[in-house]
Amino acid sequence: MISLRHIHKRFGAVTALDDVSLDIGTGEVLALVGENGAGKSTLMNVLYGLYHADSGEVLVNGQAVRLKSPRDAIARGIGMVHQHFMLVPTLTVAENVVLGREPSRFGRLDQERAIAEVAATCERFGFKLDPRARVDTLSVGSQQKVEIVKALHRGAQVLILDEPTAVLTPQESDDLFRVARGLAAGGRTVVFISHKLREVLSVAERVVVMRRGKRVAEVRAAETRPEELAALMVGEARMPQAEAQTYHPPGGERLLETKELTARGEDGRPALRGVTLDVHAGEIVGIAGVDGNGQREFAEVLTGLREVDSGSGTLLGGPLAGLTPAEARRRGVGHVPEDRLWRAVVKAMSVEENVALGRQAQTPFAKGLQVDFAGRRERTQTLLRSYDVRPPDPTLPLQALSGGNQQKVVVARELDASPRLLVVVQPTRGLDIGAVAQVQARLREARDGGAGVVLVSLDLEEVLALADRVYVFFEGKVTGTFTRPQFDEREIGRRMLGTGEEATHG
Ligand SMILES: Nc1ncnc2c1ncn2[C@@H]1O[C@H](COP(=O)(O)OP(=O)(O)O)[C@@H](O)[C@H]1O
Ligand SMILES: [Mg+2]
Structure with a gap:
């Protein structure tokens, strides 16, 4: 005792x-x-x-x-x-x-x-x-x-x-x-x-x-x-409101299609070993898998951060091969990366500068060739309010905010750019319940507004809560495809381990 x-x-x-x-x-x-x-x-x-x-x-x-x-x-x-x-x-x-x-x-x-x-x-x-x-x-x-x-x-x-x-x-x-x-x-x-x-x-x-x-x-x-x-x-x-989880059939146009895609990982070994899948406008597609089965590399390919080795792919009307981060952004890809601390933000810069990052030359962040300070301030304030970022001060250096609030800033910025395809990796890791509910609600809103969302998460509960369809990755391959409402958690778990029935669901 x-x-x-x-x-x-x-x-x-x-x-x-x-x-x-x-x-x-x-x-x-x-x-x-x-x-x-x-x-x-x-x-x-x-x-x-x-x-x-x-x-x-x-x-x-x-x-x-x-x-x-x-x-x-x-x-x-x-x-x-x-x-x-x-x-x-x-x-x-x-x-x-x-x-x-x-x-x-x-x-x-x-x-x-x-x-x-x-x-x-x-x-x-x-x-x-x-x-x-x-x-x-x-x-x-x-x-x-x-x-x-x-x-x-x-x-x-x-x-x-x-x-x-x-x-x-x-x-x-x-x-x-x-x-x-x-x-x-x-x-x-x-x-x-x-x-x-x-x-x-x-x-x-x-x-x-x-x-x-x-x-x-x-x-x-x-x-x-x-x-x-x-x-x-x-x-x-x-207490956040519970969201009704309904199935959204992917009626929209096809934003992404890959066929037998392969790519190498950081260590030069094959990380994607023949991925075939597609994503349509108006659906959230979850990528489920145990850590280290190619999910990260897949997200990197979609955002121009990783080279394709072989296979073919089309992303927002252009080829996946040779994609750069700038080109991905130009085509309309939004990206909420997992390692927000170094890839998505500049921590020493202010919140409003981070919100403008990548869009410095566009309204309301610029007027002609000049920074539009008032426009940038106003837009940032609106975003901070609607994402409940605390404290809601656009002038603070980003690093003065907690990790959860930094994450909300990144999500706010990426969604504010109205991406056609949004790639999010572990979007709610480390957030508290209130913030998780907000971020998830925003992802659903983006989907309902016609964006395609690719959600990579190691948290199967989160994938099942958000996704309309799920692809399971195991050792760089798709080992299962599931469509809401036919989500079978046990079977998804077996596919994550490379076992389970041969036939795919949904
Ligand atoms: N080693 C540490 N140094 C400074 N702050 C810490 C340390 N460990 C925990 N904290 C702080 O103490 C609080 C409680 O943290 P923790 O016990 O880890 O929470 P939980 O496990 O419930 O998530 C948090 O505000 C956290 O930032
Ligand atoms: Mg703990």
């Missing part, structure tokens, strides 16, 4: 935790939910000894303990798997699991003993992992299992999982939920941090909600609904 009592934690001017108390029982799956920045990770990092609270105390079995480092936490049976894994990719599963407490013989790592020990731990908790496999040959789901096995191997009684399903397929998530429930049934405790409410409710018994550094509610999973949890997370006043 662990209790966190009246924990306070500040980072400079930011109050990350404001008098948070939490009891963690044995044999339960407890979920910790809240918007980005609510303080979930900070709270658990305090319990894991990574952060030190400014005040408050941690009790383990009724006794106040000092957790100076993760070493102390691990000694008390507390283990944590972070959002970003901390494995050494070039070592084997066994080597990673025993790292820091290796069995040795004559001062050298005793490989065979390490392998036997790790195999025993896997066996005991029902994990199917090859202790001899190198970690960089494993899928993300398996790498996560290695992290969990590592914590259990060190004697974790309480296992903290920070956003563990963010990068998993639905099948891998199901697998993880089984593991979590099994551990709880065996008397261990799992703390599950997430903001995916449906899955939280399917795995946890008890849900604690945090908002802006405070603990605001605790509910039993059996007695609540996702809508109620979302309202608790954001506060009633800011």
Whole structure:
């Protein structure tokens, strides 16, 4: 039994935790939910000894303990798997699991003993992992299992999982939920941090909600609904309206068509290995897939950032081959890239200069050859208001805004240019619920206004929420095509892993 009592934690001017108390029982799956920045990770990092609270105390079995480092936490049976894994990719599963407490013989790592020990731990908790496999040959789901096995191997009684399903397929998530429930049934405790409410409710018994550094509610999973949890997370006043999700048949003209398209990735190896698809005006086409299966490269091809190798493609009336970013923009391609921090904006420039970027010579940003300062200011103010960018000050350097607000500026600018085809990559990553709803509403508006939208996202929930059609990418190929309302999440998940039925849906 662990209790966190009246924990306070500040980072400079930011109050990350404001008098948070939490009891963690044995044999339960407890979920910790809240918007980005609510303080979930900070709270658990305090319990894991990574952060030190400014005040408050941690009790383990009724006794106040000092957790100076993760070493102390691990000694008390507390283990944590972070959002970003901390494995050494070039070592084997066994080597990673025993790292820091290796069995040795004559001062050298005793490989065979390490392998036997790790195999025993896997066996005991029902994990199917090859202790001899190198970690960089494993899928993300398996790498996560290695992290969990590592914590259990060190004697974790309480296992903290920070956003563990963010990068998993639905099948891998199901697998993880089984593991979590099994551990709880065996008397261990799992703390599950997430903001995916449906899955939280399917795995946890008890849900604690945090908002802006405070603990605001605790509910039993059996007695609540996702809508109620979302309202608790954001506060009633800011609750976005749920959008009706209807199917929009692609009636419009064909904006993009590719046939057997191939292209190389950053490392020179084939990233697209024969992609055939099309996108029409008035539809949102989702590209689903596990990270690293060619989706990014595909978006780069469409925006002129990556050369086509072979195959053919037509984009807005011209060939895809030889496309440059300037030519893509001229034809009417809008682009909300994933790495907005360096590609889409100049952070030291003001918000209004960023809004004008790429359109400096057009009205209302220019009058003849001169900058139209008043026109630029006015347009920017209108956009900041309608996208609820905070603070709505056009003169601030962009870098003074939070990441979420910078993202809103990029989306506002790209949509303001009325693109015919909009290519968006991970458009809502890192945004809070209110901002996610706004950005998604704008993408639907663009679609309803006749634009074609190509949505690349690793978040399958987002793809399913927005897209009219979905192409699944696996190893640079399309392994499935789905049309709303025939979205079959399980089958999409199987296609993401390169398995599943032969026939395509829809
Ligand atoms: N190491 C840090 N340095 C400065 N600020 C931080 C640090 N870690 C977290 N914060 C801030 O504390 C707040 C809570 O963050 P976090 O606990 O990561 O939220 P959550 O996990 O709920 O998304 C945020 O405002 C975040 O920016
Ligand atoms: Mg976090």
